[in-house]
Amino acid sequence: MTALRAPARFALTAVVSISAIAVLSGCSVLENIFPAQAERDDETQEISEGGQQDVFEVAVGDCFNDEGDSSEISDLPAVPCTEPHDNEIYYLFDLPGDEFPADIDAQSDAGCLAQFAAFIGVEYDVSTQIDYFPIQPTAETWEAGDREVICSVYDIAAQTTGTLAGAAR
Known part of the structure; x- marks a missing residue:
């Protein structure tokens, strides 16, 4: 020994x-x-038990809470959407190209905005209560092959229980 x-x-x-x-x-x-890892229901694939969710394993319809101001996110504090939450993922898409885009903010915004009305039920410019934000690759994660933008919506005034799909506000 x-x-x-x-x-x-x-x-x-x-x-x-x-x-x-x-x-x-x-x-x-x-x-x-x-912290405990989030768990998904085997049948519905919805988050059934809150916990940390790897950002590379999120899905449309996942709900999560804010977790401080961080420029780099690797995990999200996921919760079932039936519980009060801050944000809901409504769209995922990959950015094109091999080089990290100089206009990544503009491309991320354009992709998220293009799907906002389809999810919420009104155009972004008309919505007075719901906003969105993208979670996008960093230069470092881009080099490792990350191209995915995660589009999330939230109620400006308060947490939400349930989905914001079709909220039309």
Whole structure:
């Protein structure tokens, strides 16, 4: 058996300490360090249990809550759409080309806006209560092959329960 060096002993002590605290506190510490993954219903494929959802595994109809201001998003805090939520994914599309677009914001907006009325039921310029935002590739994720733009809608005034599809407002 090899003796543990100080950093390894510290890491082992930290894991044991966190585990002990988690047991004593009902696991809330571990849930904060390792948040649960969202679960999908086998039949409907809708989010059935809230948790973190890999941004590369989202689907149209997924709902999620805001999670601070971050320029890079790898996970979304997904929730069932039957629960109060901040955002709903209404459209996914891939940007064309091999080079990272200099006008990625304009291309992302154009793609999302083109589908806004079909989902909400009124043109974006007419809507007074619902807004949208795209989640788009970064230069780094583009280099790794990411081309997908995630189009999300939200009610400007409050959280939504259920879908905004056909809200026409």
